[in-house]
Amino acid sequence: MPAIAIIGAQWGDEGKGKATDLLGSRVDYVVKFNGGNNAGHTVVVGDEKYALHLLPSGILTPGCTPVIGNGVVVDLAVLFHELEDLEARGVDTGRLRVSANAHVIADYNRTLDKVTERFLGSRRIGTTGRGIGPTYADKMNRIGIRIQDIFDEKILRQKVEGVLDLKAQVLTKIYNRRPATVDETVDELLAFADRLAPMVCDTGLLLNQALDRGETVLLEAGQATLLDVDHGTYPFVTSSSATSGGACTGSGIPPTRLGQVIGIVKAYTTRVGEGPFPTELHDDAGEHLRKVGAEYGTTTGRPRRCGWYDAVIARYAARVNGVTDFVLTKLDVLTGLERVPVCVAYDVDGTRHDEMPVNQSDFHHAVPIYEHLDGWWEDISGARTFEDLPANAQRYVEAVEAMSGARISAVGVGPSRAATVVRHELI
Numbered sequence: 001m002p003a004i005a006i007i008g009a010q011w012g013d014e015g016k017g018k019a020t021d022l023l024g025s026r027v028d029y030v031v032k033f034n035g036g037n038n039a040g041h042t043v044v045v046g047d048e049k050y051a052l053h054l055l056p057s058g059i060l061t062p063g064c065t066p067v068i069g070n071g072v073v074v075d076l077a078v079l080f081h082e083l084e085d086l087e088a089r090g091v092d093t094g095r096l097r098v099s100a101n102a103h104v105i106a107d108y109n110r111t112l113d114k115v116t117e118r119f120l121g122s123r124r125i126g127t128t129g130r131g132i133g134p135t136y137a138d139k140m141n142r143i144g145i146r147i148q149d150i151f152d153e154k155i156l157r158q159k160v161e162g163v164l165d166l167k168a169q170v171l172t173k174i175y176n177r178r179p180a181t182v183d184e185t186v187d188e189l190l191a192f193a194d195r196l197a198p199m200v201c202d203t204g205l206l207l208n209q210a211l212d213r214g215e216t217v218l219l220e221a222g223q224a225t226l227l228d229v230d231h232g233t234y235p236f237v238t239s240s241s242a243t244s245g246g247a248c249t250g251s252g253i254p255p256t257r258l259g260q261v262i263g264i265v266k267a268y269t270t271r272v273g274e275g276p277f278p279t280e281l282h283d284d285a286g287e288h289l290r291k292v293g294a295e296y297g298t299t300t301g302r303p304r305r306c307g308w309y310d311a312v313i314a315r316y317a318a319r320v321n322g323v324t325d326f327v328l329t330k331l332d333v334l335t336g337l338e339r340v341p342v343c344v345a346y347d348v349d350g351t352r353h354d355e356m357p358v359n360q361s362d363f364h365h366a367v368p369i370y371e372h373l374d375g376w377w378e379d380i381s382g383a384r385t386f387e388d389l390p391a392n393a394q395r396y397v398e399a400v401e402a403m404s405g406a407r408i409s410a411v412g413v414g415p416s417r418a419a420t421v422v423r424h425e426l427i
């Protein structure tokens with residue numbers, strides 16, 4: 001059984017948690033391979049609603065082993081807070097495994113994230129302020145602290161001393177902030193060691209052995225294609241690899257073992273933070289999508305920017321990730337519109353672009369070229385087969401599929417796990 005990756009095809013918040021959860025009972029391992037607690041999955045199971053930031057959504061599926069891979073940056077206080085919260089609600093979290101090679105978000109990186117954004121002013125990225133970018137920067141600069149360092153106090157102290165030497169200069173001299181001391185930082189991290197120890201292992205080995213046994217491994221992306229540090233709208237991106245290539249480097253599973261890539265795409269588009277967004281709406285239509293779709297950040301509570309479906313970025317995501325199946329989410333939010341615009345290409349200074357423009361500045365002032373599809377009025381939340389959908393909703397799905405570069409195998413018609421139309425079984 002090959003591994004399966006689930007990735008976001010837009011700017012995040014496409015509903016990956018629900019899609020993962022949909023497959024959950026047939027999956028043995030769910031792996032988070034990138035990002036940290038900047039993510040936000042909302043999963044509804046029965047009457048219970050769970051907002052997960054750091055933990056893979058597989059934690060909610062009995063029998064499934066959730067894994068935090070080497071590509072993740074871990075805020076340990078958040079990790080244990082989330083675990084305690086779930087345990088208090090009766091969720092068994094004992095199977096969680098954490099990579100010894102994952103990096104740790106330290107206090108100085110949370111501070112640096114916030115002060116840098118303030119310093120940038122109008123040039124800010126609009127980060128979640130959780131220390132994600134500075135922690136990945138430390139990883140690339142080879143001054144990061146890894147999970148395994150916490151189990152060797154001498155090494156931990158040496159590394160913290162080295163990195164704080166540098167960070168203290170920056171924080172005090174540039175930002176006028178007093179950083180935590182070496183002792184405070186070391187003690188904060190060591191405090192987690194006993195609870196962390198049973199979870200830590202070589203997760204790459206664990207996952208490859210599971211695949212050898214024929215078990216199913218699901219790799220679940222945080223953020224999304226257009227927020228990927230290489231393939232997204234740089235610099236308005238996150239600092240990790242959120243695409244299917246990142247699924248391999250962030251987990252230790254080789255590309256040759258990846259059999260399926262499921263792209264999650266919302267029936268319209270949203271984005272939080274700064275950066276270009278061609279189909280963004282600044283009028284009542286945008287407000288309508290935000291209200292009906294409850295488009296407020298799971299992690300930060302920020303109102304999301306809303307716009308119509310953009311087939312150019314869907315095609316781009318299909319190509320960059322090698323998407324084999326799309327899951328189209330939140331189709332129900334479009335119910336009640338007379339006509340539904342879909343962006344099929346961009347106009348950049350009078351030139352038509354069917355693909356993403358090469359230069360970011362062209363993307364910044366790309367004007368969407370819309371096709372207007374007929375809307376539907378019927379409540380679709382009870383639909384369970386494609387034929388249950390009204391004719392115009394079916395046509396919307398088929399039209400979007402034809403433009404987006406991969407088949408649409410499932411359609412979300414409401415927030416609950418059951419509210420899904422499955423056209424092709426995903427596994």
Ligand code: IMP
Pocket residue numbers: 011012013038039040125126127128129130132133222223227236237238239272273274
């Ligand atoms: P960072 O990941 O906190 O560094 O933020 C970088 C950019 O990615 C900002 O525009 C964030 O709003 C965005 N971002 C980070 N995580 C998510 C997510 O889970 N969903 C949507 N946007 C996100």
